[in-house]
Amino acid sequence: MRVTPLLFFFFSWIFLSCQATFPTDSRWQVYPGGQGVGAGKRVVFLAGDEEYRSEEALPMLARLLSKHHGFSCAVLFSQNPITGEINPDESTHMPGMHLIANADLVVMQLRFREFSDKDMSVLMQYVESGKPLIGIRTSTHPFNYKKNAESPFAKWSWRSAGPPGGFGKEIFGETWVAHHGHHGKEATRGIPHPENADHPILRGVTDVFGTTDVYAIRSLPEDATILLHGSVRDGMTSDAPAVEGPKNQPMHPVAWTRKRPLGNGMIQRIVMTTMGAAQDWSSRDLRRLFMNSTAWCLDLERGIPEDGLKATMFGLWNPSAFGFGGFQPKKMPHSQ
Numbered sequence: 001m002r003v004t005p006l007l008f009f010f011f012s013w014i015f016l017s018c019q020a021t022f023p024t025d026s027r028w029q030v031y032p033g034g035q036g037v038g039a040g041k042r043v044v045f046l047a048g049d050e051e052y053r054s055e056e057a058l059p060m061l062a063r064l065l066s067k068h069h070g071f072s073c074a075v076l077f078s079q080n081p082i083t084g085e086i087n088p089d090e091s092t093h094m095p096g097m098h099l100i101a102n103a104d105l106v107v108m109q110l111r112f113r114e115f116s117d118k119d120m121s122v123l124m125q126y127v128e129s130g131k132p133l134i135g136i137r138t139s140t141h142p143f144n145y146k147k148n149a150e151s152p153f154a155k156w157s158w159r160s161a162g163p164p165g166g167f168g169k170e171i172f173g174e175t176w177v178a179h180h181g182h183h184g185k186e187a188t189r190g191i192p193h194p195e196n197a198d199h200p201i202l203r204g205v206t207d208v209f210g211t212t213d214v215y216a217i218r219s220l221p222e223d224a225t226i227l228l229h230g231s232v233r234d235g236m237t238s239d240a241p242a243v244e245g246p247k248n249q250p251m252h253p254v255a256w257t258r259k260r261p262l263g264n265g266m267i268q269r270i271v272m273t274t275m276g277a278a279q280d281w282s283s284r285d286l287r288r289l290f291m292n293s294t295a296w297c298l299d300l301e302r303g304i305p306e307d308g309l310k311a312t313m314f315g316l317w318n319p320s321a322f323g324f325g326g327f328q329p330k331k332m333p334h335s336q
């Protein structure tokens with residue numbers, strides 16, 4: 001049989017789609033791949049923070065990547081090790097970490113986790129391979145080893161001296177410093193950096209608003225490119241004016257990229273945003289920034305149109321407010 005270019009494309013797409021499928025399991029949630037800029041690419045999401053409802057937001061982002069852009073996605077959750085229920089307060093148990101080994105991209109929203117040496121080994125092998133990463137909100141301080149301070153991975157704790165600032169500072173560019181805006185009272189508007197307005201990630205991104213406050217940033221690495229600055233707003237609504245005074249003079253970065261050198265000629269693509277409470281993702285342009293970031297991380301920016309990748313919401317979306325102890329009880333991973 002003569003294989004025409006059209007048939008070759010069709011069979012190649014079928015092969016890539018099959019290869020990109022994650023195994024299904026009740027301990028995590030899978031969204032299958034399909035057609036689009038992300039066809040054949042696998043993304044693993046790590047939802048593990050107690051405050052900003054990553055267990056609600058990351059499944060929604062995975063659904064959009066899957067439905068709109070063809071990425072195959074698996075979402076892992078912090079869970080009660082006995083019941084299997086999602087429990088963000090459980091800092092040591094996140095089933096499915098082995099899936100990272102076959103991922104093309106890892107998206108993290110972690111806060112003060114203390115994973116087993118086995119799970120951390122998988123994650124760090126991925127990081128050291130030079131594959132891309134996206135960090136959200138508390139991923140500036142994802143790890144804090146208190147129970148197992150002798151672990152070889154304790155050096156990645158947020159207060160580590162070697163490397164300084166642990167995983168957050170070494171990989172994403174900054175560790176936890178402080179709330180710059182007034183937490184729970186001053187929201188954030190994302191302002192595109194004028195010198196980087198033509199960056200592929202900012203295509204179609206003009207109106208970003210979130211109820212989380214701006215995080216303080218002391219410094220970013222030389223290889224960082226600032227995408228958005230955070231304008232501290234005098235209130236929690238999208239029409240609140242900018243706060244007057246030194247909080248916005250200068251504004252602090254809330255989204256940036258890194259082209260992190262690995263010392264072997266490889267460059268690792270990284271995107272970090274300190275926005276990202278579940279409510280923040282009600283902002284279409286923040287979702288679009290994430291969609292564009294996913295493509296950019298995987299060197300697929302040629303597939304990002306001038307008005308950005310589609311980020312239209314579908315299905316029920318009623319995010320919980322951020323705050324400790326506010327997660328929805330008795331939720332199972334496969335029901336997300």
